[in-house]
Amino acid sequence: MKLKVITLDGGKASGDVELNDDVFGLEPRADILHRVVTWQLEKRRAPASGTRERSDVARTGKKFGRQKGGGTARHGDRRAPIFIGGGKAHGQRTRTFGHSLNKKVRALGLKMALSAKAKTGAITVLDNLDVQDGKTKALAGQLAKLNLNKALFIDGEAINVSFAKASSNLVGIDVLPAIGANVYDILRADSLVLTRAAVEQLEARFNG
Structure with a gap:
């Protein structure tokens, strides 16, 4: 041409x-x-960065408080999502979009x-x-x-x-x-x- x-x-x-x-x-x-x-x-x-879930945060897994008789709800460890510093519940997962x-x-x-x-x-x-x-x-x-x-x-x-x-x-x-x-x-x-x-x-x- x-x-x-x-x-x-x-x-x-x-x-x-x-x-x-x-x-x-x-x-x-x-x-x-x-x-x-x-x-x-x-x-x-x-890429989408992931959030730290309960198994990813670095907090003690030791049970705190009594199971019964303490007047509060039962908890196993401080990594639960309801605590400040705990893991994110149903957090965003790491993803890459390229192929x-x-x-x-x-x-x-x-x-x-x-x-x-x-x-x-x-x-x-x-x-x-x-x-x-x-x-x-x-x-x-x-x-x-x-x-x-x-x-x-x-x-x-x-x-x-x-x-x-x-x-x-x-x-x-x-x-x-x-x-x-x-x-x-x-x-x-x-x-x-x-x-x-x-x-x-x-x-x-x-x-x-």
């Missing part, structure tokens, strides 16, 4: 870029994408997410992400001309500093380095914008 490379201000840059069909030309499968997105979202969840997913499936999911955007024509390739003086107002005007309202920008090894500064206050605009490209962020963006460096990095990531 061949795409024209444009500049951020909407002007045509020199040359085109050839997208590798092994990365951008696959047929997307909903089941693979669903598995990867589910894995991503579950990995974000922090493993084969690396090949994760890589395939990312390829399919990129291919899904390419198939719908939602990929734009820019020469670079340089923004003069890092001004938000200037960038907002440029993105309006390109009709990029809710877009994910992916750069090369590192994020362009001027673009990151200018886009930090723009709602719906996200930017990631190529190493941070992931299925969830790609699918939820209306448009995917790649730089030349990002295309090279992504293709090298799968072919290397």
Whole structure:
């Protein structure tokens, strides 16, 4: 697949870029994408910490008081939940929510997410992400001309500093380095914008 490379201000840059069909030309499968997105979202969840129950607290197990004749209720030890410092009754149990997913499936999911955007024509390739003086107002005007309202920008090894500064206050605009490209962020963006460096990095990531 061949795409024209444009500049951020909407002007045509020199040359085109050839997208590798092994990365951008696959047929997307909903089941693979669903598995990867589910894995991503579950990995974000922090594990639930457990509470100490009656058998976990460090208090004496010796019986205190008399069984009968003391004028109070019968108790066996101080670890009972009714006492201050005792164990929690029916407490929260320790849980982890993440699950493993084969690396090949994760890589395939990312390829399919990129291919899904390419198939719908939602990929734009820019020469670079340089923004003069890092001004938000200037960038907002440029993105309006390109009709990029809710877009994910992916750069090369590192994020362009001027673009990151200018886009930090723009709602719906996200930017990631190529190493941070992931299925969830790609699918939820209306448009995917790649730089030349990002295309090279992504293709090298799968072919290397």
